[in-house]
Amino acid sequence: xxxxxxxxxxxxxxxxxxxxxxxxxxxxxxxxxxxxxxxxxxxxxxxxxxxxxxxxxxxxxxxxxxxxxxxxxxxxxxxxxxxxxxxxxxxxxxxxxxxxxxxxxxxxxxxxxxxxxxxxxxxxxxxxxxxxxxxxxxxxxxxxxxxxxxxxxxxxxxxxxxxxxxxxxxxxxxxxxxxxxxxxxxxxxxxxxxxxxxxxxxxxxxxxxxxxxxxxxxxxxxxxxxxxxxxxxxxxxxxxxxxxxxxxxxxxxxxxxxxxxxxxxxxxxxxxxxxxxxxxxxxxxxxxxxxxxxxxxxxxxxxxxxxxxxxxxxxxxxxxxxxxxxxxxxxxxxxxxxxxxxxxxxxxxxxxxxxxxxxxxxxxxxxxxxxxxxxxxxxxxxxxxxxxxxxxxxxxxxxxxxxxxxxxxxxxxxxxxxxxxxxxxxxxxxxxxxxxxxxxxxxxxxxxxxxxxxxxxxxxxxxxxxxxxxxxxxxxxxxxxxxxxxxx
Numbered sequence: 103x104x105x106x107x108x109x110x111x112x113x114x115x116x117x118x119x120x121x122x123x124x125x126x127x128x129x130x131x132x133x134x135x136x137x138x139x140x141x142x143x144x145x146x147x148x149x150x151x152x153x154x155x156x157x158x159x160x161x162x163x164x165x166x167x168x169x170x171x172x173x174x175x176x177x178x179x180x181x182x183x184x185x186x187x188x189x190x191x192x193x194x195x196x197x198x199x200x201x202x203x204x205x206x207x208x209x210x211x212x213x214x215x216x217x218x219x220x221x222x223x224x225x226x227x228x229x230x231x232x233x234x235x236x237x238x239x240x241x242x243x244x245x246x247x248x249x250x251x252x253x254x255x256x257x258x259x260x261x262x263x264x265x266x267x268x269x270x271x272x273x274x275x276x277x278x279x280x281x282x283x284x285x286x287x288x289x290x291x292x293x294x295x296x297x298x299x300x301x302x303x304x305x306x307x308x309x310x311x312x313x314x315x316x317x318x319x320x321x322x323x324x325x326x327x328x329x330x331x332x333x334x335x336x337x338x339x340x341x342x343x344x345x346x347x348x349x350x351x352x353x354x355x356x357x358x359x360x361x362x363x364x365x366x367x368x369x370x371x372x373x374x375x376x377x378x379x380x381x382x383x384x385x386x387x388x389x390x391x392x393x394x395x396x397x398x399x400x401x402x403x404x405x406x407x408x409x410x411x412x413x414x415x416x417x418x419x420x421x422x423x424x425x426x427x428x429x430x431x432x433x434x435x436x437x438x439x440x441x442x443x444x445x446x447x448x449x450x451x452x453x454x455x456x457x458x459x460x461x462x463x464x465x466x467x468x469x470x471x472x473x474x475x476x477x478x479x480x481x482x483x484x485x486x487x488x489x490x491x492x493x494x495x496x497x498x499x500x501x502x503x504x505x506x507x508x509x510x511x512x513x514x515x516x517x518x519x520x521x522x523x524x525x526x527x528x529x530x531x532x533x534x535x536x537x538x539x540x541x542x543x544x545x546x547x548x549x550x551x552x553x554x555x556x557x558x559x560x561x562x563x564x565x566x567x568x569x570x571x572x573x574x575x576x577x578x579x580x581x582x583x584x585x586x587x588x589x590x
Contacts, residue, residue, distance in 0.1 A: 209412050215380075215413045215415070217542075219371075226341075226368060243333045246332075248332040278381075327536050337370050338377040341366035363507050373539070379413075412541075413539055418532065426452065441512060442469045446525040446527045448584075470499050480583075489570070519546065
């Protein structure tokens with residue numbers, strides 16, 4: 103009996119020592135180059151659920167892509183910088199607000215792409231109309247079509263788009279297609295989508311593939327979330343919309359009558375080559391083939407409606423959180439108004455502080471989010487920030503169901519805006535490959551204000567007094583979800 107007790111004590115002591123050793127290692131490893139809030143969340147997870155927490159950290163706790171992929175990004179960045187000496191001068195800095203020059207320089211240093219002038223832009227809110235516009239442009243292609251979507255699915259809504267790609271191939275046009283590997287695996291029609299692309303003659307590759315037996319492995323929740331279409335280097339699209347039906351083909355969405363509301367932007371002019379450079383970097387990462395980068399001279403047009411634009415790629419292939427730095431800078435520089443649209447709003451501490459500070463400075467600050475959510479944990483984590491925002495004077499508008507507001511953009515004062523694929527959440531800042539477009543132009547920003555006015559008209563404004571009266575169980579769930587969002 104005594105021997106059994108001694109053995110039990112020894113086992114308990116060894117487990118305790120193992121726990122302490124694991125905890126000390128975790129504190130050192132987790133804290134390195136990580137936000138304090140995320141580090142604390144991981145350490146607590148490892149302390150309270152030691153083995154499960156440690157395995158989870160090893161599986162999803164490393165926030166960088168493999169070295170080879172990061173080196174490929176640096177190589178393309180260097181090539182992009184070599185081809186654009188003086189290109190950033192081909193814009194209208196004399197018309198910019200005084201602070202925009204430093205923001206554009208920040209973006210150029212982080213993403214290697216300059217602010218360029220002479221661009222035409224058109225906003226596309228209609229889901230089907232966006233596809234139809236892309237199809238019209240694809241049908242004019244003579245050289246190449248580059249397609250890159252986080253989610254790319256063959257269904258009745260996207261079949262006409264696929265058909266257009268097939269017609270382009272029949273004309274001798276090179277059609278190159280990228281889509282996220284994990285997003286493809288989760289699609290029930292993944293085999294049909296791949297087979298259709300093969301039948302069309304398009305060259306398709308998966309982005310960030312998870313194939314450990316082939317040496318292709320990284321943190322599995324790092325995804326390429328970009329949406330890009332480029333036709334012949336003369337017209338491009340980007341924004342929030344994936345290549346899938348507006349219901350996302352989910353039974354639960356169809357049962358609830360949910361459909362996604364998006365915002366895309368159609369671009370012509372020199373900025374198209376910059377979006378194409380982002381596609382070229384992704385293509386090189388997945389195929390080892392570097393597509394030629396456009397080096398032709400840029401001549402500015404005289405139309406007063408033309409805008410200056412700068413493409414800002416971001417993600418774990420870069421050494422910095424490019425979009426986080428851009429967004430924080432712009433919000434701090436705002437002088438009159440900040441209007442933010444983000445379906446998944448789980449901000450970094452610096453973004454939250456910038457927004458609260460802007461409201462405290464007396465600026466008009468508003469946030470458009472959906473009344474309903476398709477991702478429960480993210481939806482409840484987002485709600486945990488509402489009280490602090492409302493107390494600071496931020497107006498929150500809940501876009502009415504059954505539409506899910508999935509657009510991702512924000513406007514600063516009267517002449518600066520950002521539109522792209524990036525949410526204002528921790529995932530988009532650190533884990534996802536994203537692309538944003540910074541624009542300067544009063545006409546375009548006025549058009550975006552019209553879009554925001556439409557959101558406001560179809561929203562319910564959230565009031566602080568009503569929010570504080572929500573049930574206790576909702577408050578508890580919101581705050582617990584917020585803790586899980588810090589595990590980055």
